[in-house]
C-alpha cells in the first residue's frame with residue numbers, strides 16, 4: 001500500500017519554452033511555492049553558474065547558459081513534484097528532447113509579447129510525438145503583449161493543439177488588473193512583486209456582481225463579462241481525458257517575475273497532471289505499479305571536476321523500487337551493477353537516498369558503463385524505447401591534429417557521444433569521422449572537452465550536409481544504394497546505416513529514385 005501511495009504522490013514534469021520567455025523565473029517561483037528554496041534568485045544563479053570551479057564551466061559561464069539538465073524536487077499539497085530542468089539554449093535542444101522522454105507532462109511557457117517562437121514549435125513537436133499532456137502558461141502579462149484571443153488562436157494554429165483557458169486576464173501591460181479564475185469563479189487582483197504566499201483573491205460567484213466593477217473599474221468589468229460569456233459558450237468544462245491524451249491544453253495567464261497567476265496553475269497542475277505513467281519497452285509496456293524495478297538513463301552529465309573523470313547518469317525510475325546497494329541488471333551490457341550512492345536532488349543540494357520510486361530521477365555515479373537509453377531491471381530482458389536520436393543539422397569532419405593521441409581521441413569521441421553531447425558518424429567501410437550537432441556551441445564544447453579531458457587536439461572542417469537519414473529496406477536494395485552513394489553513407493554509433501543528404505532536393509531525388517528504401521529523420525524507426 002505504501003508503495004502505491006508513493007506512486008500516487010508523485011508528478012514528474014518539465015518546463016519548456018523559447019529562451020527568455022521566463023522558464024527560469026517560473027521554475028524559481030514554483031520552488032518557492034514548494035518551500036524548496038528560500039531566496040529568490042537561487043535558480044538564476046544556477047543558470048549563470050557563479051563561482052564555478054572547473055574550466056569546462058567557464059564555457060557555460062561566459063555564455064551565461066546552463067549546459068546541465070538538473071532535477072529539482074519539491075513538495076506541494078502533500079505531493080512530491082519532480083521538476084526536470086531543460087537547457088534553454090537551442091544548441092542543446094537534444095538534451096531537452098531526451099529529458100522530455102523522462103517526464104509525464106510539461107508546462108509550456110509562452111511570452112505574451114512574442115507569442116509562439118521557433119523553440120516553442122520544435123519542443124511541442126517532440127511533446128506531440130509522445131502525446132505528452134501540456135499546460136500552457138502565458139507569461140509577462142505585465143507587458144503590452146498580443147491580445148489574449150489572438151494569442152490563443154496563434155498557439156492553437158501554430159502548435160496544433162486545442163487550448164482551454166482556465167484563467168482570463170483583465171487587461172495587460174500597465175493596465176493589467178489581474179486574472180479571473182474561470183473554474184473557481186474568483187478574481188485575483190494584480191499587485192507587482194507578490195510573495196509566493198500572498199493572496200489577493202476575491203470570490204465573484206456571479207460575474208454580474210457590482211463588486212467586480214468596484215475592484216477593476218466599470219470598463220474592464222464590462223470587457224471581462226463579455227469575454228467570460230464568450231469563453232463559457234466556447235469551452236465549458238475542461239475535458240481532462242483530452243488533456244491526458246495531449247489533445248487539449250489548459251491555459252493560464254500571469255507574470256512569473258511578479259509571482260502572479262502561478263498558484264492557479266500549480267493548483268490545477270496538482271489536480272490534473274498525471275502520476276507516473278506506463279512506458280513502452282521493446283518487449284512490453286511497463287507500468288509503475290509493478291513490483292519489480294526498472295528504469296532508464298536519459299541523460300549523462302560529465303563530472304565537472306577535471307580531476308575525476310566519472311560521470312553522473314540520470315535514471316528515471318519506471319517501475320518498482322530502486323534500492324541502494326541492491327544488484328540490478330544492465331541489459332545492454334548484460335552486467336550486474338550495484339549503486340552505493342544513488343542520489344536525489346532537493347533544489348540545488350544532493351542527497352544520497354536509500355530508495356526511489358516510479359517518477360523519481362536519481363543520479364548514479366558512472367565510470368563509463370552507461371549510454372543514453374540504457375535500461376536497468378531486476379533481470380527481465382527489455383529495453384525502454386522512444387529515446388530517438390534526431391537528425392543533426394550541422395555536420396563537421398573531425399581532423400586529428402595530434403596523431404600520437406589517436407587512441408585518446410577515439411575514446412573521447414566515444415564517451416562524449418555516449419553522453420549524447422553530439423552524434424558520431426563513421427564512414428561506411430572507411431575511417432572518416434563526422435560529428436553531427438544541433439548548434440555551433442556543441443562543437444566548441446566537444447573540442448574543449450576532448451583537449452581537457454582526453455588530451456586530444458582536434459579541428460573541425462565544416463561540411464554542407466542538410467540532414468542525416470537512417471535508411472532501411474531490403475538488403476539487396478540497401479547494398480546497391482550504399483555502393484552507389486558510397487561517399488554519403490555513414491554508420492551511426494550502433495552500426496546503423498545513415499545517408500547524409502547534401503540538400504532537400506537531393507534527398508527528395510533519392511527518395512523518388514529508390515522507392516524501396518525508407519529514409520528516417522530519427523533513429524527510432526525500429527519501434
Ligand code: G4P
Pocket residue numbers: 017018019020021022023024025026044088139140141142143254255256257258
Ligand atoms: P528563460 O529561462 O526562459 O530564458 O527566461 P528567464 O526566466 O531568464 O526570463 C527572461 C527575462 O524575462 C528576465 O529578464 C526575466 O526577469 C524576465 N521576466 C520573466 N517573467 C517576466 C514577467 O512576468 N514580466 C516581465 N516583464 N518580465 C519577466 P532579464 O532582464 O533577462 O533578466 P533579469 O535581469 O531580470 O534577471
